Amino acid sequence: MAATTRPGDARGSWRRDPRASVGRTYPVPAGAPAEFTIAVESHSVAVATEWEPHVHTAHELVWVRHGTLTARVGAQVFTVSEGFGLWLPAGQEHAGRLTAGVELYDAFFAPGRTTAGQTPPGLDTTTVVAMVPVLQALLVHLARPDLDPAARARAEAVVLDVLVPSDRQLAVRLPADDRVETIVEALLADPADERSLDEWARSSGTSARTITRVFRATTGLSFAQWRQAVRVHRSLELLDAGHPVQDVADELGYAHPSTFIDAFRRVMGTTPGAFAAEDGGRKP
Template identity: 55%
Template sequence: MPTDWPWHSHSVHELVWVRHGTMTSRVRTDDGEQLFTVQEGRAVWLPAGTPHSGQVTANVILCDAFFSPERTPVAFLRPTVVEMTPVLESLLTHLARPDLADAARARAEAVVFDVLEPAADQFSLPVPDDPRITRIVDTLLADPACPRALDGWARDLGISERTVTRAFRESTGLTYGQWRQSLRIRHAVTLLSAGHRVHEVSDQLGYTQPSTFIAAFHKVTGKTPGAVA
């Protein structure tokens, strides 16, 4: 299985269940671009025609199902993270059978639509689209541990710190520091699910000590790193 996929879309709805590991998906909608971090035991619903790319941990196990828009009575209009339940897991396993008859598939799909519910925490992050800060965004997406401070970016880009801050707030509702912190924690989830230890992740992401990383992780996720490792 490849560990990343380039931008693409489907003519049908897609539900991707992460059975093991973690998947990160960037999606584009009319409202802008979002970064979803989908952990083990969750799935993401991608409406037909939604451009998306993906990256997974090496140990990932995925199960996906596709649904025709013409046969989908209820669907999320935008990409949505779904909490997997035993019933939904059984249904997706059933739908993955290559020998499933059309009538049986239609019955199973109808039940999927009855039990499909969005997760309470979508764990998504808006990706800024302001051209003034594109260089910052691209750098941090490629390397969330980049230590460059706001004043350094402003100086390199030839704009004021206030302009950078305003661009982030207008695009995401977050300051530069808040957005970078949220991005780092999402990357931390991926590293932890791949088997890295807490102190290793803390070092990789540039935190001065594990306790600082643990506090930041809890602030963003409401959990400790050990709870998702």
């Protein structure tokens, strides 16, 4: 993730995984011309890697193959597996995390040079993009350093035509309230934590009623529904890494695989198998 880093508070990142490498950030992709419309780069990432909160001066579209990208953006956590990308408007602070063994792709869009200086429709905020085969192929094509200006301009115009938000917005909203911050951070770090609402209330020095009210008011979900959503989003990382449904269910604290599948369906609107098949249809 080429970017400019800046200091920030703990909100907007997450508890560091000591086993993960810390990625370096850069202002623009290596070799990008001083004036560009779309600049594309790619990297093979062998080990799990994290990026501290940072910003870009250009719009960014980031996607992966053979793994999963997780990004924390303000009061949302996005989990983006193969077949999807994440659009980040210029100036939006975010932190990132990649599973091991992925191919990472970054496309940067100069704000003043795309669509007559306007953000593409529907992309004025952080959003998930469907990485349909034609979009991926065009962006990989634009990574070539030997494209002549006319060919590059033609490809860039088509990219801007097919770049649209996905029907699936793969995000969990975080309660932006200090009274539940320790609970949120703990469950993001370990979604399988099975402490009850009363146990969380005692450990955080608040009441179960307050926790319930805060989650409902800030996320639209009950505490139990929110925790379930966090577990399902973590399952995307595990499933994409090839873990069987039984193992994923065990790791996330579900008593039976069928319980996990039901939870996945409630959150994602489909089963894990159907979701994976849908992703596969987007891969070139």
